[in-house]
Amino acid sequence: MAIRLQRATLYLRVDKKKKDGRMPLYVRFRRIDSEEPKFPIGIDLLPEEWDSERQNVSDPDIDLILQKEITRIRQEVRKLELEGIEITKEILREIVSQKQAKAERPENQSFYAYFNDYISKRTKTGKIGESTLKGYETTLKSLREFRAEMRIKDVSAKLLLDFEKFLIKRGEESGKGDVKGSRYNRIKHIRAIIKYIEAQNIPIKNPYRTGDLALPEDIINDVFLEEEEVKRLYLLLHKVEMGSKQYRVLVMYLFSCATALRISDALAVKWGDLDVNRNPIVLGIKMQKVKKPLYVPLPPLAEEMLEFAPEGNLNNVEKENHIFYHYDKQAVNETLQELAKMAEIDKRLTYHSSRRTFATLASAKGVPLQDLKQYMGHSSSKTTERYIKWSPTLAEQSAKKVKLFDLKELLKKK
Numbered sequence: 001m002a003i004r005l006q007r008a009t010l011y012l013r014v015d016k017k018k019k020d021g022r023m024p025l026y027v028r029f030r031r032i033d034s035e036e037p038k039f040p041i042g043i044d045l046l047p048e049e050w051d052s053e054r055q056n057v058s059d060p061d062i063d064l065i066l067q068k069e070i071t072r073i074r075q076e077v078r079k080l081e082l083e084g085i086e087i088t089k090e091i092l093r094e095i096v097s098q099k100q101a102k103a104e105r106p107e108n109q110s111f112y113a114y115f116n117d118y119i120s121k122r123t124k125t126g127k128i129g130e131s132t133l134k135g136y137e138t139t140l141k142s143l144r145e146f147r148a149e150m151r152i153k154d155v156s157a158k159l160l161l162d163f164e165k166f167l168i169k170r171g172e173e174s175g176k177g178d179v180k181g182s183r184y185n186r187i188k189h190i191r192a193i194i195k196y197i198e199a200q201n202i203p204i205k206n207p208y209r210t211g212d213l214a215l216p217e218d219i220i221n222d223v224f225l226e227e228e229e230v231k232r233l234y235l236l237l238h239k240v241e242m243g244s245k246q247y248r249v250l251v252m253y254l255f256s257c258a259t260a261l262r263i264s265d266a267l268a269v270k271w272g273d274l275d276v277n278r279n280p281i282v283l284g285i286k287m288q289k290v291k292k293p294l295y296v297p298l299p300p301l302a303e304e305m306l307e308f309a310p311e312g313n314l315n316n317v318e319k320e321n322h323i324f325y326h327y328d329k330q331a332v333n334e335t336l337q338e339l340a341k342m343a344e345i346d347k348r349l350t351y352h353s354s355r356r357t358f359a360t361l362a363s364a365k366g367v368p369l370q371d372l373k374q375y376m377g378h379s380s381s382k383t384t385e386r387y388i389k390w391s392p393t394l395a396e397q398s399a400k401k402v403k404l405f406d407l408k409e410l411l412k413k414k
Contacts (some may be wrong), residue, residue: 107153272319
């Protein structure tokens with residue numbers, strides 16, 4: 001009687017669907033004693049992630065793990081068949097379970113798989129916007145160019161330093177040079193994924209937590225405006241056409257210079273978010289980025305921008321109406337660069353510079369760091385400190401508060 005060789009195939013167990021919609025992937029073999037041996041392989045998938053005809057997963061990182069595992073199972077079974085050993089259900093169970101146990105060790109799992117999982121979950125819950133999502137996708141692409149496969153146990157200070165060197169070299173070879181802001185974002189995203197893995201109690205080296213690596217301060221964007229430059233932008237309100245893109249972007253930007261609102265929050269603000277019964281008016285919103293409440297008392301410049309925003313049509317002032325006109329982030333930043341040129345400001349403005357402007361000028365006026373932290377919606381004062389930039393204005397204000405090397409006072413003592 002001819003020996004019937006075993007054949008391993010994969011399929012989703014639709015009858016074991018979990019609450020999140022995922023289903024366990026099983027491996028099954030030819031019947032043995034009228035029973036079809038089938039065992040879980042340790043991977044749960046959504047139906048749309050699995051191609052039953054091609055026997056692969058849409059996520060390349062998970063698919064790489066899967067294909068290695070199924071190849072190993074097939075090879076072990078084939079080896080036993082060639083040795084003339086009768087394949088039983090118990091033998092198949094042992095082969096699958098041994099491989100599964102090894103594959104399921106957290107340190108052997110793909111770092112990229114967790115990266116994709118992080119992006120997917122935060123996108124579904126609305127915790128990251130479109131531009132942030134693109135940034136994470138760029139980081140993942142750069143990591144794959146640097147290293148095709150990366151397991152959790154591979155993460156180390158040396159590997160991450162090598163990745164930074166790779167980014168610098170790639171920038172030089174492309175003629176773009178070392179784009180520090182971009183490099184900062186790549187590192188920031190990787191650190192977020194490491195923290196995400198840590199939060200799931202999976203052992204992983206975190207050189208940022210241990211102090212082996214630091215997020216360099218000098219690669220953070222430093223652009224902000226001095227008071228005189230804010231004034232020059234303000235004067236443009238009487239030069240640009242009311243209702244134009246330049247006018248609308250300028251009004252919103254100046255409002256954020258006075259309130260430190262992120263662009264996502266400024267675009268979401270409605271007239272009904274203003275408590276006009278308080279003096280000054282208080283803006284109360286739920287921040288788009290961190291989903292926490294924020295209350296901001298409006299200084300005179302912000303209140304004045306509220307007068308410009310309706311563009312002379314009080315019918316626009318309805319509780320459910322947004323205060324500022326919606327443009328995408330790229331269009332806003334391009335318009336800001338046009339406005340900077342018109343105001344003879346030799347700086348590459350982005351909307352986020354309004355937050356650095358607020359932090360720096362408010363600090364120069366003596367606003368305490370703890371108050372600034374609340375204004376800006378930060379959970380840590382260290383984050384707020386990064387937004388405060390040393391400037392002629394800050395130096396002048398500091399000199400007035402502290403009399404350093406006062407020659408007159410020294411002479412009096414003598």
